[in-house]
Amino acid sequence: MAYQRYMGYQYETSPRKIQPEYEPIKEPIRKKKSTYTEKEPKTSEANKTKTNLKAKLKIRVVLYIAIGFVILFSISYRNSLITESFNKKEELKANLAALEKENEQLRVNIENSLNLNNIEQSAKTMLGMQKLDNSQKKYVVLPKEDYMESATEEVVIEEDLSWWDQIVKFLTEAK
Numbered sequence: 001m002a003y004q005r006y007m008g009y010q011y012e013t014s015p016r017k018i019q020p021e022y023e024p025i026k027e028p029i030r031k032k033k034s035t036y037t038e039k040e041p042k043t044s045e046a047n048k049t050k051t052n053l054k055a056k057l058k059i060r061v062v063l064y065i066a067i068g069f070v071i072l073f074s075i076s077y078r079n080s081l082i083t084e085s086f087n088k089k090e091e092l093k094a095n096l097a098a099l100e101k102e103n104e105q106l107r108v109n110i111e112n113s114l115n116l117n118n119i120e121q122s123a124k125t126m127l128g129m130q131k132l133d134n135s136q137k138k139y140v141v142l143p144k145e146d147y148m149e150s151a152t153e154e155v156v157i158e159e160d161l162s163w164w165d166q167i168v169k170f171l172t173e174a175k
Helices: 002-006 045-113 116-126 163-174
Strands: none
Touching: 045 116
16 A cells, blocks of 8 residues: 555645655764873874874885886886897998998909900000910920820838727737
């Protein structure tokens, strides 16, 4: 029947207040008694421990911030070293490419200078050399005898023997 109680038309403009099914337990408000007097300073053990805890907390926070700064600084320093070594490597690559290009050009110049036509041309122009005429050529006639002599000495071939074989050979020859 509780369901019917909430049903129905309400004639007033203010809504009906629904009562909760339980009542919260309220504790009475206690006023703190002040034990502070002007003559007695406020340095109790509880206050000292609170201030010590606050100071330790502040020191810990500062320490964490300092550790974070050191970590970030070391990461930044490491990245700068990596960048520096990368730039050095790229510079060395550029130098290597330039030297290889110069080496290739020198090789081509050497091949061109070793060409017989180029050698002949440079000899004519720079040194004033000319080809030989028939009047400048001298022919030498050699007899057709063979001047080779056979060897009369006997060739001795020395064998490389181990120290044990040398001892055995020495003993067999001595008998």
